[in-house]
Amino acid sequence: MTEIIIVSLIALFLLAGAFFTLVAAIGVIRLPDTYTRLHAASKSSTLGVGMTLIGVFIYFAYYQAEVDTQLLLAVLFIFISAPVGAHLIARSAFHSDVEPYQLTILNELKRDETGSEVETEETARLKIERSKNKELDD
Amino acid sequence: MTNFINIVVIISIIIFAFAMLGMIYRVIKGPTLHDRVITLDAFGVTLMGMIGLVSMALDTSYLLVVIMLIGMIGFIATIGFAKFLEKGVIIENDRDNNS
16 A cells, blocks of 8 residues: 555656656747746756656655655755756846847836836837737738 | 556656757757757756656666766856856956956
């Protein structure tokens, strides 16, 4: 009975981890610009690998009676370091003038840093209409 | 029971391999350098899970040391690339008198 529970737990963790990693890869391939790709690559892959490593931990703890704390430490390390790395890359991309997707409505960091016009609902709607016309032209 | 776990591990390895192939596509194609760095970061994170699965398939726990190391190296590489792409330097020596 215990073995059935442990085995199904391991299988659940491994398959869910593989699923989230696949979602991360699909997001990296399909999403339109750098910032949205960053969103897929940092969050989803972190969750996927965290679940996979927890499954591996349970497997080694149950079948080989070998509690490997390094795996838990690695999971903790990813959960701390992935947001930091993603934030740094996003900041560096913004300061190197990587353009966001053309349907982006509100760019608050650009507005705050350059002190240009305050974007109200009206200008945002105008911008959307302009970019839609541009897409139709292309 | 162990047979069932073997099947699950093999399926997971195949899914991880396809995910890594997709990431390699984005590394090659990526329009800007930032896309490539982001995807390499995600690739390193995926590689950690792949090594865990391979150590399960081979039934050894010797490979588990590598996971932590790859995580650290990937994190430091990401930070180094981010600072290099933003400013052109990685380690700033004149932190006191820059404007």
